[in-house]
Amino acid sequence: MAWEIKNDRPVYIQLVEELEMRILNGTYTMGTKLLSVRDLASEAQVNPNTMQKALSELEKKGLISSRRTSGNYITDDEKLISDLRTELASFEVGTFCGKIKKLGITKKETIELINKEDF
Amino acid sequence: MAWEIKNDRPVYIQLVEELEMRILNGTYTMGTKLLSVRDLASEAQVNPNTMQKALSELEKKGLISSRRTSGNYITDDEKLISDLRTELASFEVGTFCGKIKKLGITKKETIELINKEDF
């Protein structure tokens, strides 16, 4: 699995975003156990402390729950995941449209550009 | 003019982005003189050194040219502005579509969401 960490923003923030994305899009299955902090850190080529910080953030959001000596587990709260996915999508659409609008590009042009994209 | 500086990313980067946006969308007119470093800093409620750093970045991109004792001037290179505007739009579309696709949202859904937006 690709961990594309750049150095333009705090690493732990990027880890939170990537982990959240994987939970919301189903890459990580609901209710299952996550790799250990150390293994995740190794996989992402990041310091364990930094990965730990990211996991703490995810626990605050309720997306994972940690059991001290067993591991971190993905939430099985289907509605939470669904809601957060919708919320994130809305946020991205809003942010994107705000920038595009500010650039003076019309809605029509925007949709044409998106139609050229591959997905 | 609104300067919405958050603390989630380096301030000088956000200043570069805002200034570039204003040049590309015509808020700042080609060939005209900018406010002084100190006045811009005051307007954005930012330290002059931070604003200066942002202006240096803009000069590297060729969007402004500084005349030592007179002030900073917006470029009058129409093609440069037009090209950078197109480039930025493409970048934003690509970034946005990448995230949306990764979230598992279809192109059709995406366009429906955009059509609900106001612009």
Next chain:
DNA sequence: ATTATTGTATTATATCAATAATACAGTTTT
């Protein structure tokens, strides 16, 4: 029972970013 693995906490160091407070030389402005 012993060993390995778990999340978690602590301490230290290094770097980047932001701000503050000046300073200076060269125009403009008055």
Next chain:
DNA sequence: AAAACTGTATTATTGATATAATACAATAAT
């Protein structure tokens, strides 16, 4: 001529982030 304003440079301090190197108690695995 004097004063104000220009970009630019310097030095110092503070805070956030990243990494490193351990450590520990509790549990799981052997």
